[in-house]
Amino acid sequence: MRRPLRIPLAWQLALAFFAVSTLALGSVGMLSTALTRSQFRTLLSEQERARVEAQLQTHLQAGGTLATFRPDAGTGTLGTGKQGEHPARPERGRRSLFILTDPQFRPVGAGPGVPPLGQRERAAAVPVEVDGQPVGYLVARGRPDIEGANAAFLRRTAQAIAWATAASALLAALLGGWLARQLLRPLAQLRSGIAALGRGEEPTPLPPRLVQDELSDLLGSFETMHAEVVHTQQAGRQLTADIAHDLNTPLTVIRGQLEAMLDGTFQPTPARLSRLNDQAGRLARLVGDVRLLAQADAGELPLRARRIPLAGLLEDAVHALADEARARGSRMQLEVPADLNVTADPDRLRQVLDNLLGNALNHAPGSAVTLRAWAEGSGVTLQVQDAGPGVSPQELPHLFERLYRADPSRQTGSGLGLSSGLGLSISRSIVQAHGGRIAARSAPQGGLIVEVWLPDVT
Structure with missing residues (x-):
């Protein structure tokens, strides 16, 4: 199978910038050229009309008539011709830009059989006034030809627009390449980070970016x-x-x-x-x-949750460790309402209690270990508190990590379920499987408090 062509993303973005800018600037350039030519023609037409209008006013003020008026040659001309000839006949080689009409919109010199101009031409007619009174109208017919110096001016203007368009497109391509490199720099960092991850290396701190996106x-x-x-x-x-x-x-x-x-x-x-x-x-x-x-x-921890009374379950957990507590000189205390219920797997919950109580007895020999339970919000909270040496603030976040052992004063003793160093990790997994949460904190008077919150799902 043929290998597909590989084009770097930076090049693709730069080419996209160039293509879009060229298309946009080319369209603007073509529109500007066409608009410039159109407006230039309109300017020439307006200049010609004003020139002819001024000549006609001067001619009429000198005692002449519409029929005897002959404009000087300009960009376009109009003539009246002799009686019965084509009106507004231009000089040879030029075409007429305006038709001169009388106040009734009849072309001057067209003869009696020629009808007045139509409504559309009348709407575009420009009145010629003498002493404030309209004596005729000038009606535009066509637009002036662009020749000579005017054509050269428009040609130079079009060339300037074309060069400006090309230079802008090139600048857009260069700017697009630079922007593409800046925008894709995070992807290069991400690629190097993935490579480092594959090698098992520590992550390298990324430099701060000026713009967050x-x-x-x-x-x-x-x-x-x-x-x-x-x-x-x-x-x-x-x-x-x-x-x-x-x-x-x-x-x-x-x-x-x-x-x-x-x-x-x-x-x-x-x-x-x-x-x-x-x-x-x-x-x-x-x-x-x-x-x-x-x-x-793997999310496959089996749970057989059902509605259970907590008082009986907690009493059994305390009684099961009573002999071990007496052997260590510790006292077990239980505080739980008689009517408190929770939806949980009793065997798994008993496993959590055995781990927490055994951990407390191992780490706080000769002191009191208290197990409490109460309703809280939409769930139930279980609390195990000991009066041992406690745990430093630096170690608290790591207590539930697997095989983590705190300082020697709180290391596990023998045989109470935590000798593997996995008891608290197991307790956390069981609690989370129930949709609850578990946390540890130091008691103000010394010792460790571990609290378990379970949702009271009915």
């Missing part, structure tokens, strides 16, 4: 997308490395214990088998968490 918006959106893609790629690589590390740790423990048991170094006691089972459970939880996040990313 749709291309500026496009570049801004692409720059934001570029930064997000690079961040996602980096987060994906980090996630893979962290998951590989988290998988390797329990696998190493399990493999080492099994090898020791196989070669007789260790005896397979119930305690050692229990530790192996804990490590296998940790592996299973991590794999399940990764699978759940993959489903959430």
